[in-house]
Each structure stands twice: as structure tokens, then as C-alpha cells.
Amino acid sequence: MRVLIAPDCFGGTLTAREAADAIATGWHEAEPDDVVVQRPLADGGPGFVDVLYAALDGDVHHLTVTGPLGTPVEARWLQHTAGGRRTAYIESAEACGLHLIPAELRPESCETATTRGVGELIAAAAVDNDVIVVGLGGSGTTDGGAGLLAALTDAGVDLTGTSLVAASDVENPLLGPHGAARTFGPQKGASPDAVERLEATLAAMDALKPVSDMPGAGAAGGLGAALLSLGATMSSGAGLVRELTGLDAALDDADLVVTGEGSFDWQSLRGKLVTAVAAAAADRAIPCIALAGQVSVGRREMAAAGVQDAYSVSEHVGSVQKSIADARKSLIATARHVARQWSR
Known part of the structure; x- marks a missing residue:
């Protein structure tokens, strides 16, 4: 058998x-x-880079970035070249994963944890790649990608000419009963009151309003919506890994x-x-x-x-x-x- x-x-x-x-x-x-x-x-969450490296080989780059609590963390991204196209694979959990936040700090950090480190990874990868694939899942954040967007703005990154792909582990929209705050907030330490505050904050983010109903927008605490607002194509992380492995x-x-x-x-x-x-x-x-x-x-x-x-x-x-x-x-x-x- x-x-x-x-x-x-x-x-x-x-x-x-x-x-x-x-x-x-x-x-x-x-x-x-x-x-x-x-x-x-892997489906875009923890293990995304490891699984793809084992299947594709390529070059693993190490970078110190801003972690979810604002302190430095070590993160990696994978560069793979095929058919003359250079693709960067980023695992968002390496920069803003829930595992980076001690359990006792989550009730407080659930409203302040940042995705800035993911933006810093994208900025580094944008220098020398045609395609950037961001794996979404396992995050400790619900900032709607505000940290990511700020990091890209601060770095002056121009993604024109770069294909951006969001590889999501879920199909949830940004808002509502199946959205980022109400579905995943409690897993990240949010109380019922904190969930409602997070929901209101996400709903007020003008950049995300045009994409809030799209499948996957609620992935990684709204990080999916931020990537969609930048013109990313939403893809099934599991489907992508299925193909590449x-x-x-x-x-x-x-x-x-x-x-x-x-x-x-x-x-x-x-x-x-x-x-x-x-x-x-x-x-x-x-x-x-x-x-x-x-x-x-x-x-x-x-x-x-x-x-x-x-x-x-x-x-x-x-x-x-x-x-x-x-x-x-x-x-x-x-x-x-x-x-x-x-x-x-």
C-alpha cells in the first residue's frame, strides 16, 4: 500500500x-x-518558507525587522528563479506571528501589535524580484496592515512593475461576523470589547474600504486587505503550495x-x-x-x-x-x- x-x-x-x-x-x-x-x-501560515525551500531550493535571505511588539525579530524570505523570473516568498508570520507574542501580553497587544515587519520584508524583496508572494496566516495582529503600509511608505518603495500575490490560508472578508476581528481577534487575546474596537478601527480605514468584502481580505488580521489595496492578486496558499511542491x-x-x-x-x-x-x-x-x-x-x-x-x-x-x-x-x-x- x-x-x-x-x-x-x-x-x-x-x-x-x-x-x-x-x-x-x-x-x-x-x-x-x-x-x-x-x-x-503549508497554506501560507507558519512553515510557508521552510516547505517551499525544501521543494524549490533557492536562496534564503535573513533580515532583522520590526516584530509585532515593536522590538526587532529575525525573519527570512526565500528567493527562487525560474524561467528568468525571480520570485520572493515571504512568510508574514515570521514578522508578525502570534508565536512571537507571549500569552500573558496578548490581551494588551491584540490592539497594538503591528505588521510593520512584513512591510520591511516586502521592501527588501522589492529590490530584486519580479514577483512577491506573501504567505498569510498565524498572525498575532489585527491592524489591517497599517504597519505594513506605513513601512512601505517610509521606505519609498515603488511596487510598479512588481506582481504582488497574497497567499491566504482563509477566505474570510475583512469585516462582519466572519471578519478579521470577530473571527480571529479572540484567538489573539481580544476581549469582547476589544473585538468591537478592532472592528471599528478596521471599518474606518479608508484604504481598505474598496476591498473589504473580497475573500481573504480578513486574513492575518486584515493584512490581506492591505495587500489587496496595493493591487495584489489573492491566491489560495494551500493551492499555491500544492502546485509548487x-x-x-x-x-x-x-x-x-x-x-x-x-x-x-x-x-x-x-x-x-x-x-x-x-x-x-x-x-x-x-x-x-x-x-x-x-x-x-x-x-x-x-x-x-x-x-x-x-x-x-x-x-x-x-x-x-x-x-x-x-x-x-x-x-x-x-x-x-x-x-x-x-x-x-
Whole structure:
């Protein structure tokens, strides 16, 4: 049996590569005769640069930029040349990711965290690239890209002649019940009152009003809207990674696809990687299952997305705390259990 393992990262515990390796290890322990192929993926959020570097090679550039709290952080971007066109791949989470903000500071920083560092990365990449792709996801910010726009203005960057692409991990608009503040604000530490203040601030940003209803405008706390206002093309981050990593060729040879992420929930059904992988598998009538730290998607919604079954690591090992305490060991144990059920 040929098993394709194609997960996203697992929150702040395992990178996509680490998750793929853990699942492969558990699968081999249970079913050593199966042929297991690893294809770690990303959807624009954390791991975007690492996954694309592994697939494309290219040159990784390091830059000290302004972090979400206004202090310096080290960030990277990838430059790849193909067909005479130079493309820069930027992972916004490297400059404004939630993982850069200590949990105890989030209730305060949720209203002040800045995307300025992302603008600084774009300014650096704009010097010598024809295309700039900005991966969106995993941000700790809800500033509507105000920091990004200010950084580009301060640097005097002219993006004329540069193709700008926003690679989003979600399809949410900027405002409303499914918008940046109300959907993702609480995850970044915002109280109900703070959510309403953030919503009002985003609604008042004149530059974003023409694009506020566009899918993906609410990505990364409104960073998607800022990029759209600069003329960016919105693209599925998962779809882009699918193409660049050769996922389709790997799917053609698979009998079973195993994907996964930290939390398989309703947001996973709105442009996240798990459902993109499942859709690609469904196109080939290949069964797809998911392993996740936690699973809260119902079976009907799961099936509609193309996922035949999903397995919770925390349920398998007994608790969320146990699954996080040794994330690799917990995922290996879950994969071993799943392999015994699915391997032919």
C-alpha cells in the first residue's frame, strides 16, 4: 500500500516536516511493508518558507525587522528563479506571528501589535524580484496592515512593475461576523470589547474600504486587505503550495492520503490546507483521512470536505495536556493506531 503523508504544521508544537516524520514513523512501526511518502505542506501560515525551500531550493535571505511588539525579530524570505523570473516568498508570520507574542501580553497587544515587519520584508524583496508572494496566516495582529503600509511608505518603495500575490490560508472578508476581528481577534487575546474596537478601527480605514468584502481580505488580521489595496492578486496558499511542491504527482501514485493540522475545526473548512488536500484526493477517488491535535468538525461536514475520517491526538493519548507535553510521541502513537485500521 502506498501512503502519502501531507500535513500542515501542528500549531506551536510541530512543524509540517516534524509532523510528517512523526506520522511516517508511527505508520512504519505498525505497517512496515507499506510505502510511505512524506510531503509536508503549508497554506501560507507558519512553515510557508521552510516547505517551499525544501521543494524549490533557492536562496534564503535573513533580515532583522520590526516584530509585532515593536522590538526587532529575525525573519527570512526565500528567493527562487525560474524561467528568468525571480520570485520572493515571504512568510508574514515570521514578522508578525502570534508565536512571537507571549500569552500573558496578548490581551494588551491584540490592539497594538503591528505588521510593520512584513512591510520591511516586502521592501527588501522589492529590490530584486519580479514577483512577491506573501504567505498569510498565524498572525498575532489585527491592524489591517497599517504597519505594513506605513513601512512601505517610509521606505519609498515603488511596487510598479512588481506582481504582488497574497497567499491566504482563509477566505474570510475583512469585516462582519466572519471578519478579521470577530473571527480571529479572540484567538489573539481580544476581549469582547476589544473585538468591537478592532472592528471599528478596521471599518474606518479608508484604504481598505474598496476591498473589504473580497475573500481573504480578513486574513492575518486584515493584512490581506492591505495587500489587496496595493493591487495584489489573492491566491489560495494551500493551492499555491500544492502546485509548487508537486503534490498532484505524489497523489497520482497514492492509495491513501493522510493529512493533518493542530486543530481540525470549522475554520479548516474555509480554505485551510486539510480541505485542499482532501479535495485533491477526492478528484482522484483516493481516500483521505486527517490526524489533528483536536477534532471538532462533525462527520457530515467532514465528509462534504472530502475527509473520510479524522482522528484526535488528544483523545487518543487522553488529554490535550498529554498530547502537547510530548507532541512527537503522541502523534507517533496516534499514527500507529490509525495505520492498523487503514492499511490493506
